[in-house]
Amino acid sequence: MSKKDSIIHDGVVVGISEDYITVEFVNKSACAACRAKGVCAASDESIREIDIPYSISTLAGDYHIGDPVNIILSSSLGLKAVWIAYVIPLAILLVMLLILSAFKMSELIMGLGSVAAVAVYYLFVYIFRNKLSKVFTFSIEKKLSK
Amino acid sequence: MSTTIILTIACLGVLGLLFSVVLYLVAQKFKVEEDPRIEQVESILPGANCGGCGQAGCHAFAENVVKAPSIGSLFCPVGGNAVMSKIAAALGQEAVEKEPMAAVVRCHGTFDNRERVNHFDGYSSCKVMSALYAGDTDCRYGCLGEGDCEDACQFDAIHIDPKRGVPEVDVDKCTACGACVRSCPKGIIELRPKGPKNRKVYVSCMNRDKGAVTRKACIVGCIGCGKCAKVCPFGAITVENNLAYIDFTKCKLCRKCYDECPTKAIWAVNFPIRLPKSATEPHTEPKVEQPVEENKEA
Amino acid sequence: MASKSNFTNMVVVLTSICLVCAAILGFVYSVTAEPIRQAEVAKINNAIASVVPEFNNNPSEEVFEVDGAQVYPAKMDTTVVGYAVKIKTSSFGGPMQMMVGFDNAGNIYNTSVISHADTPGLGAKMTDNNIKLRTELVGINPASVNLSVKKDGGDIDAITAATITSRSFLKGVDLAYQVFLKVQSQN
Amino acid sequence: MEYVIMFISAIFVNNIVLSQFLGVCPFLGVSKRVDTALGMSAAVTFVVALATLVTYLLQGLLVKLHIEFMQTVSFILVIAGLVQMVEIILKKISPSLYQALGIFLPLITTNCIVLGVAIQVVTNEYSFINNVGAANPNMMNLPQAVVFAVATAIGYSVALILFAGIREQLELSNVPKVFKGVPIALITAGILALAFMGFSGLV
Amino acid sequence: MGKLKLISDGIIKNNPTFVLVLGMCPTLGTTTSAINGMGMGLATTFVLILSNIVISSVAKIIPDKVRIPSYIVIIASFVTILQLLLQAYLPSLYETLGLFIPLIVVNCIVLGRAEAFANKHSVCDSALDGIGTGLGFTIALTVLGCVRELLGSGSFFGLKLIEGDGMLAFILAPGAFIALAYLMVIFRKVTGKKA
Amino acid sequence: MKTFKIGGVHPNDNKLTADSLIEVFPVLETAYISMAQHLGAPAKPVVEKGDKVKVGQVIGEPAGFISGYVHSSVSGTVKAVELMPDLAGNPVMHVVIEVEGDEWCEEIDRTPDIKRDIPYSSEEIIEKIKNGGIVGLGGAAFPTHVKLNPPKDKKAEFLILNGSECEPYVTADDRIMRERPEEILIGAVIMMKALNVTQAFVGIEVNKPQAIAAMKKAAADYPQIKIVVLKKKYPQGGEKQLIDAITGRRVPSMGLPIDVGVVVQNVGTSLAVYEAVQKNQPLIESAVTVTGHCVTEQRNFLLRVGTPFSRILDAVGGLPKDAAKFISGGPMMGKAVANIDASTLKGTSAFLLMTEEETKRKQESNCIRCAKCVEACPMGLEPYLLNKLCRAGNKYDELEKEKIYDCIECGCCLYTCPANIPLLDIIRMGKADVMKIIRNRPKK
């Protein structure tokens, strides 16, 4: 797996099951880059886990619990995720708002209506979640220790 | 007025309630705590991010040392034993002592000792130079003097002396991170124990050519005569491919080999000055800096 | 360190913190409500006081509205000595509010800027009492001069490098004058 | 037209970072990768829009109840809750999507932009808005508020992305040691702000 | 830990502006003059001290998961109190600081100190820490305000020192960034801190 | 007039020796024949000290797939088989032969007549070329038989003869094209037969009008071979550029000419192929230009492989006083000689002597981002960026993304950079690292 154009995170293998390798990594907040991290704990860091299905690049036997790994996601997939999670709902929100305002609805209805539209959108995403999980694949790679 | 207060309380109360429910849900899904020991260990580490430990950086080291079953497998060369024992204490484990090491440059082909036979005019880098040709002296094993090691060292511990043309290690600053070892295309630099009072004895030469060829190239080159191996009472010296090597695990710093070496390829540094013997001292002829100077170096 | 969290203690603690805070806030609010109102009134009153001749009524209480502008009559012992007109216009940086005071004869008594969003150092100079733009206006009757900057062929010196602000300012003065005329004509 | 002006104003003339100084910390600190900056921008835009919508409605309630002074407290709580909610929802609807986002982006934290825009929208007056007949014709109505929020967030994005590009380049040049890090970022931002002054008066 | 050190740390070693680079928005946005900068600094200090005190005293009873939201509520309440007080008694300052007052809530300094210090230390120490940090912030803002005012309009705390206008850019946005950058560099040089 | 489309530079061409005939160099006293005459594994010596050898006798055998035979270029007694420093000072196995007379192997046809008909099959041709120890004379010294034997799944459509000789100063190819055009073309026909292709081109830069004329005249009899006149632009002779100029096809990244159905050979190689196949003469001598403004007698020689450099210098009036650099090859791609006691190889095409003033590098200054290197790079790379990424260290991913592996090391970037940045020195270093990473990557 070439590492071109990819986002790479440090992670640690925390579980190995029949179908997945579970990897844990720390998701840092926007402020995490800041040197004041130690002082400012408002910058959330959450530990997340992802399941990585076995594939050619992750042969089962190679990994053990506690192994440090790199989690790799290509940038284009990352942008795609952003698109699905944020950009489209934003567009729906705006369009809905403008349509409703064209009908001279009350502001409360307008607001709730467009939020509802976004909710419906998310529902659709929910329905297609299995398809999505095929699109968003990650791979892991053992960290080379020198 | 009191309605305002009531409304205020009601409003915030509702919000607070809502919020705590949301948070409860969140809490079900997320763990929000990194092992606090990682940060603790990281704060003990020197923070050089040099990679000398074989990890990606200090944070990675901290992560791994916390997760590792015992800390013995990892060692921060920069922090040395002091830091490792602190980490061990923090993790409630036993520290594993390691002997402090320092970089040693095994070439002494200074301008005086080794004639430059051509002039290199490319990008000043040992790597570029060694990829191009054998070097600007007749010794193709020796230091190229372009200072890749100096650039690699984060600790300002190794410098090319412009008057001599080979690097010198500042033992006090050297942390044995090994960056210079990795950077030298000629493989000249070795990590050796600092030794008591920084005293060491080593062969400062890498030339594996035949004696005659070596001699032509450099007056302090090891000619592989094997006298040192014979004289060493501890069997610490081996000669292979016309080059002697002193095994530091066996060497007891007796300096017999140093006295024996006809070309002064063997170095004994930081020993107290010995009074010069008679004028017939066998090897005063090569123009080597005498140990007197070496004392200054330390 | 903090205690372990479970559903009940989370809800209870957060909610009660909210309640306590809310109570305190409500209390502070009720204490400061009056001073806040007074501060606002004082601001208007100060503006009024600076733009009309001496008075002894409370113009804020006698305010009336003409064409969307607030008119504050200043009275000395029930005789009107002048009107302060609060005008909203927009200038370089956005909306701006100003107060223009007239004496009975319709001469500008003084001007004052209540709020604006212009550039500090440029347009914001209009809050300075000593700029030519404002000192030149004092005492003149808008009817007798061309209320625009010299660049536009008027009689007034603009603020250096802030012609737009100066124009808006003068437009505000002019609007206020129209309101004043209307008030005059109604009386 | 009004919306066009709104966009021009928010992106170029009154850029939220470069002339209004909101969201400076993440601007200075956030990723040095253009990719990530792009993703961050989209995420921030969505959150800002959503937060503005909700707080706008909330403000209506506060006004009705005459407890406008509760604005700060209630806004911050609502926004913080909202950000968390979005996270939960995303995780629920598609774990893989959520995971991809997690790898790609830093978390969005409630910072100056979100709260700042929410407050601005309900308290500022705008000379280019004219809602005839409203209580205050220079105040925004809901669609305007949300579009304004989006425009502002896009202004933020523009600055963030330009900056990420510049940072990528600076990483390869030898900035003098004392200027490395925040100072050079500030100076770059300063010059960028200087350049953006050229747009003043455009609306 | 010496009590004095708690204060001096906030001013030098952990200066929120020059070292930690926190709360940049108010730092840049309110320092068009020394007075404004000082006002903002003091306002933040007020919230910082009080929230530190309160948080350190209630920290023990707050469950872990609602820690941050609870702190936010507490801080936001103090901010609102500050808002009301300013509105009532210092309306002109309230107006110049504008949006940046409510934004104290999200200022990392305040929440950060609550998280990193107040919830682990005694009430007294927390108060001192609040004073130190607040002072550090106030001093930084005041100095920045001074510089911008001096260069931008040629005056010092409102006192006109030179005729004419000065360099307007320093009052406007670009000058804020540039002046802060150079102050930061000077601070680094003087205190010998690395990047 | 055809040319390649991307990049290129126009150094002064300085073809000082274009009009001097190729002179046969006098017989040597001692020949020092290196076993590393070609790209790939050095040959294994098969003679021992004391052996008698004739001209053309095999003295080294291939030691791998990419390797080749080495023949004695002189007759006499083997004095030593030992490691000796090559021109870069690195030790290489040499066979040292004390010359006695000039006795050639019998099977070599030394008559001057031209043999036109080719009675051999494709396999026989390739075998003969292999046995003749032919390597590419265009610079890389790649064993020719390997090139003429492409993998089964790849089919050659054209043969291109590289007569562009875009390096300044060098005139060896120019001279052989003028002096022996027909033999070159027959060599081409032989290779066409070996490759089973029906069409060949000879690309020649426009600054060699006589060579073009001579080749065109000779080509009249060979309708399957076309002479293509090319613009004068460096590196017109780079094979990727040449293929682009002549056929408009672009060899893909990391690909070989055969990927677009082309095989490129130097004209000198073609001549050597002719000699080997038609006359049984292995590659033991080649045309070499000895030149430089500071050289008193600039000449073209027919040199035996293994001639010590010092002998050549003597023949042109000794090492000039002001000469500061001694280059084997042209000024753009040639290797600077560190060891003046080394001797010529099969692939040696020129010796160039330059004064300090002509060649000394100037002090490097900051990159001014003038993009002149980008404009000059014939591979469409961004040398300034590669330079920065290489120097930043550890940016291998980015370097790979920027296709550092595509660099053909032509030197256009370094030549053109107004800030005198040693771009290529640094890019070479980074390229080596990246190639190592790519090679070590497990294949899927």
Added chain:
Amino acid sequence: MKKLIVSPAPHIHSKENTKSLMRDVMIALSPTVLVSIYFFGLSAIKLILVGVISCVLVEYLIQKYLLKTKVTINDYSAALTGVLLALNLPPSSPWWLILIGSIVAIGVAKMTFGGLGQNIFNPALVGRVFLLVSFPALMTDWSIPQSWFREGIDAVTGPTPLAMVKEGLLSGQTIPEIFAANSFTTKQMLFVKMGGSVGEISAVALVIGFIYLLIRRVIKPTIPVTIVCTVALISTVFYLVDPMQYTGPLFNVLTGGVLLGSIFMATDYVTSPMNTKGMIIYGIGIGIITVMIRYFGAYPEGMSFAILIMNATVPLLNKYCKPQRFGKEVK
């Protein structure tokens, strides 16, 4: 024997170097400098001298005493910045104005980024825009200082044509009215008979410099040509829509800094894109922003801002517009 030099290939180098390039730009600027000296006399000489000296001095002092690095003032780049800064100021600028400009240009915009080649923004323009924002009144004072040459030539008018238009439009006049009121003709724009910064008054002199740069291959024509075309195109569209409110293409191309900016400042190597695709987008961007600021903005002139803004996009342009690579990628 003398020691031989050994180096990797190539062994020759083109004659061009940083210094010669900068010198060529100076030479290309000389017609403009001469014209400005002819029209503005001593004050132009003074401005250019102060500009050059102060820029060079600032660079020297910073390198020598603050950064303690090698002093590189003799590559002429600082001097060039000085000349260009001077050419961008009104002729009546006081000497201290350009001194401040130089400090900002060299000190802030160039040396903090690491000196020559490392800056993101065009130093001379940062200097100019800083002055423009800081001293709006001084920077827009187009009064003509005394000059010994100019006696008798009275055609050089006061405000710049752009300022004249902006003022006129603000006070409600239409374009033809403004032109008529100021008796302004197109011919003036070509032959210097108008007010403006020191360096922008003569289109002819600037174009001569442009041709010289092209002949010497110092710059490629891409950027200037795209800028000029974009400006012309957009203003044609606006002009056709409403000739009363919008000035025409010829006016827009010839007045203000468009020529000076596009020939000498937008082409600054350091701050412009590295390949043709990028250059075209960059040029179009500058053109659009310039016209928009001129038509709708508060400032009468937008060239400097446009270039600075597009400078900021250069890293992105370099990142996303790659030169045409040789050959396709194989997997």
